Amino acid sequence: MKTIPGGVTAPIGFRAAGVYSGIKKKKKQQLDLALVVSDHEGPVAGVFTTNQVVAAPVILDRLHLKQGIGRAFLVNSGNANACTGSEGMEAAQEMAQLAATTLNCAPHTIFVGSTGVIGQPLPIACIRKALPALAARVTRRGGAEAAAAIMTTDLKPKQVAVRAQLGGKLVTVGGMAKGSGMIHPNMATMLGYLTTDAAIGQRALQSALKQAVDQSFNCITVDGDTSTNDTVLCLANGMAGNRPITAGSADFTRFCAMLETVCRTLALKICWDGEGVTKVVRVEVTGAESPKAAKQVAQTVATSNLVKTALFGGDANWGRVMAALGRAGVPLDPSRISLQFGGVPMVRKGLGLGRAAERQLTKVFKTKEFTILIDLAQGKASAHMWTTDLSYEYVRINASYRS
Amino acid sequence: MKTIPGGVTAPIGFRAAGVYSGIKKKKKQQLDLALVVSDHEGPVAGVFTTNQVVAAPVILDRLHLKQGIGRAFLVNSGNANACTGSEGMEAAQEMAQLAATTLNCAPHTIFVGSTGVIGQPLPIACIRKALPALAARVTRRGGAEAAAAIMTTDLKPKQVAVRAQLGGKLVTVGGMAKGSGMIHPNMATMLGYLTTDAAIGQRALQSALKQAVDQSFNCITVDGDTSTNDTVLCLANGMAGNRPITAGSADFTRFCAMLETVCRTLALKICWDGEGVTKVVRVEVTGAESPKAAKQVAQTVATSNLVKTALFGGDANWGRVMAALGRAGVPLDPSRISLQFGGVPMVRKGLGLGRAAERQLTKVFKTKEFTILIDLAQGKASAHMWTTDLSYEYVRINASYRS
Numbered sequence: 001m002k003t004i005p006g007g008v009t010a011p012i013g014f015r016a017a018g019v020y021s022g023i024k025k026k027k028k029q030q031l032d033l034a035l036v037v038s039d040h041e042g043p044v045a046g047v048f049t050t051n052q053v054v055a056a057p058v059i060l061d062r063l064h065l066k067q068g069i070g071r072a073f074l075v076n077s078g079n080a081n082a083c084t085g086s087e088g089m090e091a092a093q094e095m096a097q098l099a100a101t102t103l104n105c106a107p108h109t110i111f112v113g114s115t116g117v118i119g120q121p122l123p124i125a126c127i128r129k130a131l132p133a134l135a136a137r138v139t140r141r142g143g144a145e146a147a148a149a150i151m152t153t154d155l156k157p158k159q160v161a162v163r164a165q166l167g168g169k170l171v172t173v174g175g176m177a178k179g180s181g182m183i184h185p186n187m188a189t190m191l192g193y194l195t196t197d198a199a200i201g202q203r204a205l206q207s208a209l210k211q212a213v214d215q216s217f218n219c220i221t222v223d224g225d226t227s228t229n230d231t232v233l234c235l236a237n238g239m240a241g242n243r244p245i246t247a248g249s250a251d252f253t254r255f256c257a258m259l260e261t262v263c264r265t266l267a268l269k270i271c272w273d274g275e276g277v278t279k280v281v282r283v284e285v286t287g288a289e290s291p292k293a294a295k296q297v298a299q300t301v302a303t304s305n306l307v308k309t310a311l312f313g314g315d316a317n318w319g320r321v322m323a324a325l326g327r328a329g330v331p332l333d334p335s336r337i338s339l340q341f342g343g344v345p346m347v348r349k350g351l352g353l354g355r356a357a358e359r360q361l362t363k364v365f366k367t368k369e370f371t372i373l374i375d376l377a378q379g380k381a382s383a384h385m386w387t388t389d390l391s392y393e394y395v396r397i398n399a400s401y402r403s
Numbered sequence: 404m405k406t407i408p409g410g411v412t413a414p415i416g417f418r419a420a421g422v423y424s425g426i427k428k429k430k431k432q433q434l435d436l437a438l439v440v441s442d443h444e445g446p447v448a449g450v451f452t453t454n455q456v457v458a459a460p461v462i463l464d465r466l467h468l469k470q471g472i473g474r475a476f477l478v479n480s481g482n483a484n485a486c487t488g489s490e491g492m493e494a495a496q497e498m499a500q501l502a503a504t505t506l507n508c509a510p511h512t513i514f515v516g517s518t519g520v521i522g523q524p525l526p527i528a529c530i531r532k533a534l535p536a537l538a539a540r541v542t543r544r545g546g547a548e549a550a551a552a553i554m555t556t557d558l559k560p561k562q563v564a565v566r567a568q569l570g571g572k573l574v575t576v577g578g579m580a581k582g583s584g585m586i587h588p589n590m591a592t593m594l595g596y597l598t599t600d601a602a603i604g605q606r607a608l609q610s611a612l613k614q615a616v617d618q619s620f621n622c623i624t625v626d627g628d629t630s631t632n633d634t635v636l637c638l639a640n641g642m643a644g645n646r647p648i649t650a651g652s653a654d655f656t657r658f659c660a661m662l663e664t665v666c667r668t669l670a671l672k673i674c675w676d677g678e679g680v681t682k683v684v685r686v687e688v689t690g691a692e693s694p695k696a697a698k699q700v701a702q703t704v705a706t707s708n709l710v711k712t713a714l715f716g717g718d719a720n721w722g723r724v725m726a727a728l729g730r731a732g733v734p735l736d737p738s739r740i741s742l743q744f745g746g747v748p749m750v751r752k753g754l755g756l757g758r759a760a761e762r763q764l765t766k767v768f769k770t771k772e773f774t775i776l777i778d779l780a781q782g783k784a785s786a787h788m789w790t791t792d793l794s795y796e797y798v799r800i801n802a803s804y805r806s
Contacts (some may be wrong), residue, residue: 050730051726051729051730052729052730052734052735052737053725053726053728053729053735053737054729054737065672080722081727082722082726083722083725083737083750083753083754083755084754084755085738085753085754097744117722118722118723118726119718119721119722119723119725119750119753119755120521188688199590227726228722228729257608259506296483305793309798310721312798317520317521318521318522319483319485319486319520319521319522320486320521321455321632322456322521322522322631323454323485323630323631326454326455326456326457326458326631327454327455328701331455332455332456334455334456334457334486335488347522350486350488350490351486351487352486352487352522352523390798391798392795392798392799394717395712395793395794395795395798396795
């Protein structure tokens with residue numbers, strides 16, 4: 001498997017574009033409407049937010065996913081179309097209908113997405129007006145433009161593509177995502193759109209996507225909130241001409257690895273582009289009694305504001321990690337716990353290793369990327385999470401998001 | 404019941420003082436060691452952190468609480484004596500022993516407390532050296548000095564006292580607390596020391612304190628972390644000479660109200676003095692199916708960083724409240740939910756009430772204190788939490804706490 005340039009239009013048969021439709025307040029050259037189209041329809045897999053307050057596009061996409069066939073993604077930024085009631089549902093349906101008419105396909109093959117402010121009516125007139133030009137604009141090189149058009153407070157568009165020999169052919173998986181605020185598992189907020197020219201059935205695709213998301217988007221946290229709009233979709237058009245991938249086969253395993261690489265790369269790009277982020281840190285928990293316990297400890301440490309501000313300050317305050325794991329709700333024996341930061345042992349059997357270790361630790365905390373290793377010494381299960389620091393910038397961006 | 408000046412030395416028979424012992428790095432006139440002594444020993448009640456990583460003084464106090472008799476509180480700031488192993492336990496025991504020798508009482512009647520940095524050895528030599536002068540210094544007017552000596556990043560000492568006619572006599576309850584970072588239920592981090600001259604048995608006192616803490620310290624959150632050191636203790640010396648208060652009596656109910664007032668006043672002072680806090684907001688949940696569900700929703704909203712930064716920014720972003728309650732892990736019907744902010748209806752049956760309501764809301768968000776009312780319209784249970792905004796200052800203070 002190798003990484004290649006591009007994103008959603010890297011696989012055969014995908015075109016994309018982005019335009020400014022008027023949903024965002026105009027500032028400079030910003031885009032707010034993206035279209036990704038496959039030349040042919042194909043199976044679609046999707047995973048969505050577990051938040052119980054869900055946006056209209058999520059409700060609609062879940063409905064469309066029951067048929068499991070897709071042709072295009074139509075996504076706007078600047079408005080989340082969430083908490084907008086039946087009017088919002090109608091707007092989401094109209095988005096799908098408009099794209100279906102323009103592309104001459106069935107509405108249920110259109111998957112729509114929205115991201116931005118919650119609770120304001122989606123200005124569907126903007127989309128109605130912009131769609132013909134957008135549809136005319138899609139090209140094989142339009143992936144980057146589409147990735148730019150789904151951004152909100154993101155600083156950079158996020159896309160990636162990988163390619164590998166699979167079932168006798170070169171198969172490509174591409175993807176784009178938007179993230180920034182509200183990044184937390186279940187699922188990591190954000191919109192993620194994956195495309196592939198692999199030939200694969202819907203159920204195998206769904207299972208592969210679920211696995212990939214669990215190991216990537218569901219392992220990152222920026223601020224512990226989950227959004228009403230979280231969506232990851234993958235459309236497979238089969239145009240690579242490979243032998244169809246079946247669940248459980250060696251090809252399936254390799255395809256899963258490709259999806260996971262794309263998802264993990266996008267997830268880490270989201271972390272790095274998280275609001276005000278200056279550090280991305282992997283929290284790894286080993287020696288837990290169960291995978292669930294391991295995950296719970298990793299999550300509690302990864303979402304602790306006190307840990308996150310210490311990361312920002314470059315402050316080797318390992319005591320905050322101990323305090324955070326102690327409230328994870330998992331039975332622990334503090335006197336067994338060991339901590340390493342970037343490979344430097346700092347706590348052994350619950351005890352700090354003193355000033356010399358701390359001096360080394362201070363150096364680790366000044367780097368931009370390292371691992372916090374927590375060994376509970378109770379069992380054999382492990383889990384990890386990526387987290388980010390909590391900075392002034394996070395507060396600034398989130399205090400004034402709508403203004 | 405009326406509020407009177409003073410704190411832990413307001414009840415009859417309590418003396419206190421604070422000194423600088425050398426535990427903190429010296430900056431200006433700061434104090435770091437407090438002693439509160441009762442002329443006579445009496446029943447003690449206590450509640451402690453639910454964190455599984457607990458500091459040595461908490462372990463020791465839990466042990467002493469089994470006897471349930473107290474004479475004095477000895478508390479240092481600048482060092483938490485947590486994650487310090489058997490050496491830390493010895494230091495905590497020595498603190499108690501030193502005070503017991505000085506005051507000529509049994510070590511188990513001394514309750515010790517520590518707050519500050521985790522994982523560094525407690526410089527017990529400082530305490531050993533400072534204690535004689537501290538013990539000589541205690542006076543009936545020393546409550547404020549003791550309250551100042553237990554501060555860490557607190558900006559202001561926190562104390563309060565209330566008095567009421569009870570069982571034929573004037574009974575007084577006083578208290579002091581330190582808080583700031585790591586304020587979260589179970590229990591709200593912090594140290595809280597309550598004194599009273601009421602005559603009351605240990606079991607009744609323990610039950611009253613538990614209730615009071617549940618309705619006060621356990622209803623506040625600053626940053627969602629719980630500390631290794633959280634402790635609230637109450638010592639009752641019986642010197643008011645009232646008829647002994649028995650559980651279930653009318654006097655007991657009135658005494659509970661006094662304790663709760665003291666605890667709630669201290670808890671709100673902690674919120675207001677929270678790191679970088681500019682707003683204190685009450686999150687009230689009604690119409691829940693169970694008290695537990697109500698509490699869970701209140702907590703999830705109260706600890707959401709996105710809600711807290713919106714509060715700081717004065718941004719009427721009610722969508723973040725909807726998004727936060729949707730991930731509380733409680734079954735909800737979004738189409739029944741109503742929201743009011745400071746009495747202004749903003750969401751009715753899951754739908755935003757439009758621009759005019761939002762303009763009013765913007766005014767509410769600019770005030771320093773208001774209530775977010777969440778009506779789930781599912782049942783009859785309710786709960787509340789106080790939360791604070793998340794500001795630049797929070798990040799600044801916590802990024803550099805140890806430096």
